[in-house]
Amino acid sequence: MKSSKINIAIVDDHQIVIDGITSLLEGNHNIHIVATATSGFDILEILKKNDVDILLTDIAMPAMSGQDLAKQVKANFPAIKILALSMSGQGHIVNAMIEESEISGYVLKNIGKEELIHAIEKIANGGIYFSEEVLNELQRFSNMQKENETINLTSREIEIIKLIEKEYSNKEIANQLFISERTVETHRKNIFRKTDTNSVIGLIKYAYEHKLI
Secondary structure (H helix, E strand, O other): OOOOOEEEEEEOOOHHHHHHHHHHHOOOOOEEEEEEEOOHHHHHHHHHHOOOOEEEEEOOOOOOOHHHHHHHHHHHOOOOEEEEEEOOOOHHHHHHHHHHHOOOEEEEOOOOHHHHHHHHHHHHOOOOEEOHHHHHHHHHHHHHHHHHHHHOOOHHHHHHHHHHHOOOOHHHHHHHHOOOHHHHHHHHHHHHHHHOOOOHHHHHHHHHHOOOO
């Protein structure tokens, strides 16, 4: 018979973070920590041999990121629910993990014990849980996507923005894209107009804020 406890596994490349989460959850009678690991590759091997309900995974890990790990878990262990843990809830990362890995939650590492336990229990009961800060970032990302659709930058214009960010001159951009310098100049004028910027610094700032580069 399957245990009534929530079996969780934790992966984070910093052992001190694992120790901290373990300490927070110690003494909770509803949650059982089945295993921990400091790399995505190790946790995948562990999941083959253990009954896990929820995987708590860090996002920024070397060798295999939390995003890549989540994709592997979804493909190989679809019954395991994923709760992402991160220092920051960047909207584009959260959105990608929702769409590609169907994660059940995303929380920041600054949350307290009660919120973490609440997130785990809610997910175990079939719900989802995202920290308020993460939801705000998702909304901001969604707004930026809508804004990008409104300004209607073409793929060629985005390509030129990327080259401008690399400090290419008009002549170098023209040579790279096999177009004339005059065409590059026209594209630049349209780009500045659409993004409502009037300097290269302002354009690059806009591009970073809107995840164009």
